[in-house]
Amino acid sequence: WVIDGQHRLAAAQLRGDIPFLPCCVGVYGSVADEAAMFVAMNRQRKAMNRLDDFHAAIASGDAEAIEIAKLITDAGFTVSRRTGSQSWVAGEVAFTSSIAKVLRKHGPKPCAYALTAMAEAFPDEVLSAGASMFMALTKIVISPPADLDPDRLFQALLRQNQQYWADFVAGVKGGEDRAIKMRDALLMAYEDEGGEA
Structure with a gap:
C-alpha cells in the first residue's frame, strides 16, 4: 500500500x-x-521555503535565478538559506523576490546600484530592513529627484546603521508602503547631507 x-x-x-x-x-x-x-x-519533513525554491532554481539552471544570484555575489553578498529574520547574519541577502521584481521591470542596473551601495554601507551588519532599503534605493535611482548625486545619496546612507533605517519602517505593513517610507527617509537624509556640504 x-x-x-x-x-x-x-x-x-x-x-x-x-x-x-x-x-x-x-x-x-x-x-x-x-x-x-x-x-x-x-x-x-522540512517544508520548502522561498529561499529553498530559489536555490533549487539556481541548481536547475533557471536564468533569472542565476542572474539574481550573480547580482548579489557581485555586490559582495551571499544568498541566505534562512527566511527568518532572527537567523540572518551579516553579508546575507534574503530578499530575492524583491530583486526579481525590480529586475523584471527595470533591468539589472538599479539592482546592482542598490545592492552595491548596501554592501558598502553596511558590510558587517545584518540587513534587518534589507528588502525595504533595496526597494527604496531602486525607487530613487529609477525615478530620481532633479540632479541626483549618487555620492551624496551614499553619504546619506552611511550616516546611520541598518537598525536606525529599519526603525523608519517598524510597524508599517506591506512591502510597497515600507519601501515608500524608507525612500522618504533616505531622501530626507539626502537633503540634509546637501545642506551640510
Whole structure:
C-alpha cells in the first residue's frame, strides 16, 4: 500500500513516462506501528521555503535565478538559506523576490546600484530592513529627484546603521508602503547631507 504520496503515484501513472518514484519501504508489526511511522515521517519533513525554491532554481539552471544570484555575489553578498529574520547574519541577502521584481521591470542596473551601495554601507551588519532599503534605493535611482548625486545619496546612507533605517519602517505593513517610507527617509537624509556640504 502507498500510505503517503498517492497523488504523486497516480500522476506518474497517468503520465506514463516516469518509470520510478523515490519511496521509503517499511514492514510494520501492526497498523498502529505503521500509523506511528507515518506521523513521525511527516513531522520530520522540512517544508520548502522561498529561499529553498530559489536555490533549487539556481541548481536547475533557471536564468533569472542565476542572474539574481550573480547580482548579489557581485555586490559582495551571499544568498541566505534562512527566511527568518532572527537567523540572518551579516553579508546575507534574503530578499530575492524583491530583486526579481525590480529586475523584471527595470533591468539589472538599479539592482546592482542598490545592492552595491548596501554592501558598502553596511558590510558587517545584518540587513534587518534589507528588502525595504533595496526597494527604496531602486525607487530613487529609477525615478530620481532633479540632479541626483549618487555620492551624496551614499553619504546619506552611511550616516546611520541598518537598525536606525529599519526603525523608519517598524510597524508599517506591506512591502510597497515600507519601501515608500524608507525612500522618504533616505531622501530626507539626502537633503540634509546637501545642506551640510
